[in-house]
Amino acid sequence: MKKTKITAIRNIGIIAHIDAGKTTVTERILFYTGRSHKLGEVHDGEAVMDWMPDEQERGITITSAVTSCPWKDYEIHIIDTPGHVDFTIEVERSLRVLDGAVGVFSAVEGVEPQSETVWRQADKYRVPKIAFLNKMDRIGADFFATVEAMKTKLAANPLVLQIPVGMGEDYRGVVDLIRMRQITWEDESLGAVYDATADIPADMAEIAAEYRERLVAALAEQDDALMEAYVAEAPIDEAQLVAAARRATIELKLVPVLCGAALKNKGIQPLLDAVGQLLPSPADIPPAPGVNPVTGETVACAPKDSDPLAALIFKVSMMEGRKLCFVRVYSGRLKAGADLYNPTLKRKEKVARILLMHANKRERIEESGAGSIVGVMGLKDSSTGDTLCTAEHPVMLEAIGSYEPVISIAIEPKTHSDQEKMDEVLEKFTAEDPTLKVRRDEDTGQTILSGMGELHLEIITSRMQREFNTNVNVGKPQVVYREAIGGRGRGTATFDREIAGQRHTAEVTLEALPLARGAGSRFESRLAPEALPQAFVEAVRKGALGALESGPVSGYPTVDVQILLTGATPRDTSTELAFTVAGSMACRDALMNGGAFTLEPIMKAEVLVPEAFLGEVIGDLNSRSGKIESIEHKLGVQVVTVTVPLSRMFGYSTALRSATQGRGTYSMHFSRFDKA
Numbered sequence: 001m002k003k004t005k006i007t008a009i010r011n012i013g014i015i016a017h018i019d020a021g022k023t024t025v026t027e028r029i030l031f032y033t034g035r036s037h038k039l040g041e042v043h044d045g046e047a048v049m050d051w052m053p054d055e056q057e058r059g060i061t062i063t064s065a066v067t068s069c070p071w072k073d074y075e076i077h078i079i080d081t082p083g084h085v086d087f088t089i090e091v092e093r094s095l096r097v098l099d100g101a102v103g104v105f106s107a108v109e110g111v112e113p114q115s116e117t118v119w120r121q122a123d124k125y126r127v128p129k130i131a132f133l134n135k136m137d138r139i140g141a142d143f144f145a146t147v148e149a150m151k152t153k154l155a156a157n158p159l160v161l162q163i164p165v166g167m168g169e170d171y172r173g174v175v176d177l178i179r180m181r182q183i184t185w186e187d188e189s190l191g192a193v194y195d196a197t198a199d200i201p202a203d204m205a206e207i208a209a210e211y212r213e214r215l216v217a218a219l220a221e222q223d224d225a226l227m228e229a230y231v232a233e234a235p236i237d238e239a240q241l242v243a244a245a246r247r248a249t250i251e252l253k254l255v256p257v258l259c260g261a262a263l264k265n266k267g268i269q270p271l272l273d274a275v276g277q278l279l280p281s282p283a284d285i286p287p288a289p290g291v292n293p294v295t296g297e298t299v300a301c302a303p304k305d306s307d308p309l310a311a312l313i314f315k316v317s318m319m320e321g322r323k324l325c326f327v328r329v330y331s332g333r334l335k336a337g338a339d340l341y342n343p344t345l346k347r348k349e350k351v352a353r354i355l356l357m358h359a360n361k362r363e364r365i366e367e368s369g370a371g372s373i374v375g376v377m378g379l380k381d382s383s384t385g386d387t388l389c390t391a392e393h394p395v396m397l398e399a400i401g402s403y404e405p406v407i408s409i410a411i412e413p414k415t416h417s418d419q420e421k422m423d424e425v426l427e428k429f430t431a432e433d434p435t436l437k438v439r440r441d442e443d444t445g446q447t448i449l450s451g452m453g454e455l456h457l458e459i460i461t462s463r464m465q466r467e468f469n470t471n472v473n474v475g476k477p478q479v480v481y482r483e484a485i486g487g488r489g490r491g492t493a494t495f496d497r498e499i500a501g502q503r504h505t506a507e508v509t510l511e512a513l514p515l516a517r518g519a520g521s522r523f524e525s526r527l528a529p530e531a532l533p534q535a536f537v538e539a540v541r542k543g544a545l546g547a548l549e550s551g552p553v554s555g556y557p558t559v560d561v562q563i564l565l566t567g568a569t570p571r572d573t574s575t576e577l578a579f580t581v582a583g584s585m586a587c588r589d590a591l592m593n594g595g596a597f598t599l600e601p602i603m604k605a606e607v608l609v610p611e612a613f614l615g616e617v618i619g620d621l622n623s624r625s626g627k628i629e630s631i632e633h634k635l636g637v638q639v640v641t642v643t644v645p646l647s648r649m650f651g652y653s654t655a656l657r658s659a660t661q662g663r664g665t666y667s668m669h670f671s672r673f674d675k676a
Helices: 022-032 053-058 085-097 113-124 143-154 202-222 224-231 238-250 268-278 416-432 454-468 534-548 576-593 611-623 652-659
Strands: 009-016 065-071 074-080 100-106 129-134 158-160 162-165 173-176 181-185 194-198 255-259 288-291 298-301 310-319 322-331 339-342 347-350 353-358 361-365 373-377 387-389 407-413 437-440 447-451 472-474 482-485 489-499 502-514 522-525 561-569 596-610 627-634 637-645 665-675
Touching (some): 009 022, 009 113, 009 268, 022 074, 022 100, 065 268, 065 353, 065 373, 074 268, 085 113, 085 310, 100 268, 129 268, 143 255, 158 238, 202 224, 288 310, 482 665, 534 561, 561 576, 596 611, 611 627, 611 637, 652 665
Antiparallel strands (some): 162 173, 181 194, 288 298, 310 322, 310 387, 339 387, 437 447, 489 502, 627 637
16 A cells, blocks of 8 residues: 555535435545545435444434545545534544534534534634535525624634535535636536636626625735735735635634535535635644653654654544454554554553445555544553553653533343343443443432433444344433532541451541532641641542442432541541541532532534424423523524423423424533432
8 A cells, every 4th residue: 555645635524404415415425535436425325435324224324434535645544523412522532533524514504503513613623624515506505694603603713715606506616716716516426526727607796896806805914924915915826825715624714605505516626625725734733742651741742754653542443342442653654563552551452453434344454644533452451542652662641532422312222132232232332432431320220321421322222233243121311410519518437347256447538619610529638747647648538539420319410519627536446448438428518518519411403494383382491490591583484492300301302393393403412410
């Protein structure tokens, strides 16, 4: 396999709200780059990137799929990410390892809630972005309104590189504002043949000139050399504009905007050109920051093959029952058969095989260099967020954040043979998906599965049956609650008991203080170092933090609380065990005295409803304790933004469909925990 220069590599993700057309855009990219020889359609269940049976049936992306394809002088690695909020961790971990992203927006719906979420995730990791306004051929498409929505909802600074020739049913092509030419596509060749040299239609000359002027002015603001030429009214050529646009994109100052209609095979080739010309290569982004776990020094992992290896596992997947780790190589070379080191687990690992991925198909390669994204087989213990390096040059890259689950179901095996398989299968799923949590309820003996939403858990139980032939009964979904305290509470506990012939004594006083929502829980000792040995302080900490796992009201975990150790009396018969138990008892006492109460997950929902049914839908949301935040008119529908307790939203999709004759839709994501 020939080696690609690092400056020619583009690692990009396709991100968007569900149903904006991400997978359709990706399928067209694969077709026009020659990676696939047939157009796979999502609605037929034939999309290459949606290879799981559940994805094909539902017509949605569930797991991010990786592929690579050549375009002109570039090698483009693409991750097609899910748009549904339940699978937001898939987007998060993909963006963590990408150098650029293509945000796909539906020109009909504009900027939708999940578009905002994925955009903010990309901003968090400082990923340069291009926007592609899809569905220009649909009735109600509005290019200019969507560009305005990007400014208001995403706080983005759009740089319009193309404007559409016609919108809706009149959509014919685009005007390229850099080259001032019209681009049209041939329907007979499924868009593979296109003409990028046509003159701009006379009726569009004025608006094209206006937007060209805006384009040059926006780039001149970010580029001194261009500003001089602009002020002097000197001619500015295409290469200068592209170079300035590339710099501004990589520095996150501007977001280039293109448009098209992926389903009608229009707009994809200029998008691929823009990916190559405007998005960064691994060599254009700052070196990945890491830490030497031995010395604690900061290490910069530069994208050079000659440097020591630093690679991050960003996803673990079970392919035919075997563990496949998706790895981004930041520096050095990864070789098949090499002995590696995992500094997180302090263990050695061996790379059995390196695979170039194309959705669920794979091609074996012997080694891969800096900037590449590959699949690795043979790693036994490593999981998502772990770093792979060499034992001689240990480095830990920044891990990947996870999310707390908000919804639970009880599952039980249908037969005795399913029991043994179930635990094994769940272990594989939790290794694959950090947002999935499994615990055993001590009181009922049930296995509780917690995840990000009803669909998330539905997919997991479906995959258990399909992929592992494990049949389970599923209980009704339950909300995951938390507990918190309303004020300051104080608790004192004494433990004095003889166990196995030895006396264990301890007395502890703790105070509990409420913290802001989302602040987490902390423990702090206010005692002088000589007042209590450090081993006993650690024992109290262990007992107190253990008590927070089961709150005093209903046994749910207590969050957002600070525990202060304010008093302790050591005696000759004091032991660590006694201080652990006394710490736990004093903590529970302090929580009760601090006015403990239950918190429930509050969701933010956006409901799209035809005007005729607005009153009925609002009445239903009010009956569910929903707080209406805004009602906005958009293209023939009313958009109701509401915050509502998750516990009241089970089965809402059925209620909404029956109230609106099947025409209402909604999307919902976790907002915060609040007093129940």
